[in-house]
Amino acid sequence: MSGVIYLDHNATTPVDPAVLESMLPFLREQYGNPSSGHTAGKAAREAIEQARAEVAALLGAAADEVVFTSGATEALNAAIFSAVAAQPGRPMVLVSAVEHSAVVKAAEHAVGPGNVCRLRVTGDGRYDLGHLAEVLRENEGGFALACLMWANNETGIIGGVREAAYILERHGVPLLCDMVQAIGKDPVDVNLPALRFAALSGHKFHAPKGVGALWIRSGTPFSPHLHGGGQEGGRRGGTENTAYIAGLGMAAQLARLRAASPSELGRWSGARDRFEARLTALLPDVTIHGAAAPRVPNTTCVRLGGVPAEAMLVLLDEAGLCASSGSACRTGQAKPSPVLLAMGVGEAAGAETLRFSSCPGTTPEELDQAAAVIAAAGNRVRERLGNASRRGRVVRRSTA
Secondary structure: OOOOEEOEOOOOOOOOHHHHHHHHHHHOOOOOOOOOOOHHHHHHHHHHHHHHHHHHHHHOOOHHHEEEEOOHHHHHHHHHHHHHHHOOOOOEEEEEOOOOHHHHHHHHHHHOHHHEEEEOEOOOOOEOHHHHHHHHHHOOOOEEEEEOOOEOOOOOEEOOHHHHHHHHHHOOOOEEEEOOOOOOOOOOOOOOOOEEEEEEEHHHOOOOOOOEEEEEOOOOOOOOOOOOOOOHHHOOOOOOOHHHHHHHHHHHHHHHHHHOOHHHHHHHHHHHHHHHHHHHHHOOOEEEOOOOOOEOOOEEEEEEOOOOHHHHHHHHHHOOEEOEOOOHHHOOOOOOOHHHHHOOOOHHHHOOEEEEEOOOOOOHHHHHHHHHHHHHHHHHHHHHHHHHHHHHHHHHHHOO
């Protein structure tokens, strides 16, 4: 996308050149079925197992705990339905008020909307641990599963899964963690109390769309979501997508190295802070949602007071800047963001909120240029709205 400044990496990322190179042999000459016993099949199987080891290393897990999927939505659905089926005497699922719709809708289908309990978040978007303890006490023995994301897709806020896991463990409630937005941006680790499942999606960290993984702690009861030929250790039927899995393995390796580098994460968050400071200096009435909370280093969720987000997105797109008004899965919906509402942000303020998300390759020059483009577009929208308001007052006075 020559000439375009792409700041919507939380929606999807470009495929890294090294990832593409790792995939090409399995799209060309090494096309064997990984379930076949001949040489061609064994080469495909070896690539899959190497990728499995890389994903396991990323998560701090054992390789045989990793199951490849078509993406995070499948992984999350598989975990939720399996956990509910494994504990028929526990009819409820706990989800945070800021979970992705893939979690919320799967939970509602698994146990019914009335049995899905929402965990509050604080004004800075972190999990309300006092409310968590209270809900668990009031419904002791009732929860088949708790679902808490590591980092929020709209705000980038790291909600406090580590702290919540200890509370859940004391009450015997297993935990599913949506790690999609944390991969490569924060050092994730599945070795937490209560944690039984974790999901990730390749296209959020420079692998292609259509591949992801579900981590299942060894010994956790699991019912396959897809039944077939017994692939993935009987946990996910269907011939494995060798090329995409190989790409996921390479992307996992790159993400692990990046997240393990404090200097790299510091450089990235420093670029975000500079971008936010420039926005604040160039435009009045700017609010960074979650600014006081720990965040992944690439995400800015910002309210531009008096500037409707949808109008801004049109102007930004015309200027060659790609951004979002929230989750890509919500684009085109008129409803306010449940994430911002849960944080106490009113509907009007939520409608003036944009999300900008970078990648490690985003340059300081691009961010500086983006801030200038955003400021210019914001001033244009405010001027237009001001002129329209003045014209309206003139009309009303003339007809009085």
